Amino acid sequence: MKPIRCALTIAGTDPSGGAGIQADLKTFQELKTYGMSVITSVVAQNTTGVRSVEHMPLSMIEDQLDVIIEDMPIHAIKTGMIASKPMMELIVKKLEQVDAPYVMDPVMVATSGDSLIDEAGRNYLRQYLLPLTTVVTPNIPEAEFLTGLSITTEEDMKGAAKYLVQEYGVDAALIKGGHLKGQAIDFLYDGNNMHSYASERIDTQNTHGTGCTYSAAIAAYLGKGYPLPEAVKQAKTFVTAAISKSFELGEGNGPTNHWAIRENEGKEIIHES
């Protein structure tokens, strides 16, 4: 048996199970990766929106990180919701102690439209967290904020991916096209090549947690040692299957189905170029 690979998510919670830490751990489990988690904020949310948020004290976030760093192997890290600048400062300090690929999902608003990060946090993220990332995975509104560019076409998406690498020093940027019309296409720029990953657009409202699931899957595959373009390809296949077999649960944007990929085993569902 191959040695188990361990992935860590640092993020907020979703008690309804579709997004945040819960989505990340389900994804790790499904991809046969040992999942670990550090909770930054407890978020009372469901498929319709966010009701209230309680942020963990900094000392508690630090203790959670320390117990993992001191005791457990970490082969990949992803961050999701980090609500404030002080939390980010702490995480930057701790990341310096870990040698593992780092996937940043720059979570700013939930699918429901609720804001999950404050203004100072957004700016700090752009300036100090971005340069540490192996790959950052913004959706279009997040990419617009990070770059200051307007993004309405596929060419704009490619331009934004290049901008993030060239101006902010991220190793690679994956701009997700879920918010555009037409096929669901994402662009990855790694400093040398532009890769694209396209799938048919699935006609569904059930996209709660797609961003979390995608970035967790990328982290899991990087932890297994896949090169980044291949990790993204596998993760895109995973998230596309999860959306295509998503659940009609709740009154709002339903959750994706983390075990859907089993039913798609071996089938070509995305097109990479």
Ligand SMILES: Nc1ncnc2c1ncn2[C@@H]1O[C@H](COP(=O)(O)OP(=O)(O)OP(=O)(O)O)[C@@H](O)[C@H]1O
């Ligand atoms: N209707 C859809 N059909 C197929 N793929 C989709 C659809 N919507 C989003 N995707 C894909 O899902 C992944 C997540 O993209 P998206 O742009 O929705 O991220 P996000 O906005 O962070 O997620 P969320 O919608 O959960 O906030 C991307 O690969 C995107 O192309």
Ligand SMILES: Cc1ncc(COP(=O)(O)O)c(N)n1
């Ligand atoms: C704690 C937490 N983190 C992230 C999201 C974003 O989810 P989505 O993937 O739907 O944008 C969320 N709704 N809650």
